[in-house]
Amino acid sequence: EAGVAQSPRYKIIEKRQSVAFWCNPISGHATLYWYQQILGQGPKLLIQFQNNGVVDDSQLPKDRFSAERLKGVDSTLKIQPAKLEDSAVYLCASRQTRGGRYEQYFGPGTRLTVT
């Protein structure tokens, strides 16, 4: 079974530029998450999708961050404009919704450096 795919793995941009990250979840997983992980901290949930609908985006900084999952499969997270404090690893995760299996499967992450 293929895991959660993310690209790019690394990205360096200057502040005020824009950036986008892509995630392809495990096939058949209806629930998709985006997390932000700042160095030395645990992952923080930014947004949760169920199919193509948003379940929870309470911690997403909506003035600069946006995310979409138009066809209910892969997803894109965008930052525009980036700030220095956005430097972090952005993790995508997915899980099944039915069958009692609630564990999340994480991708390798995208390491963003904002200079």
Added chain:
Amino acid sequence: DAKTTQPTSMDCAEGRAANLPCNHSTISGNEYVYWYRQIHSQGPQYIIHGLKNNETNEMASLIITEDRKSSTLILPHATLRDTAVYYCTLRPTDSWGKLQFGAGTQVVVTP
């Protein structure tokens, strides 16, 4: 804020059991205890979870106290590949329940 408390770090000798504690004194009756680990430069990996009873799988054992206010993750025979940050987190039993990660415990397994 995370609802769990873990030690910042701990060392373990290779081949010995590693016992990782977690305090969750404000846990609700409808919250599972979940454990994940994160090896350097990788995404977190699910280990095990439980509600009330002790659980065991091929990776680890989970011991939950009777009052559910704390738990211990046991790696029975630690290997160098078990060096990672281990996260203890709670998840409500409803299907939308989200995970809230704290800073975790950095476990270093030494030869």
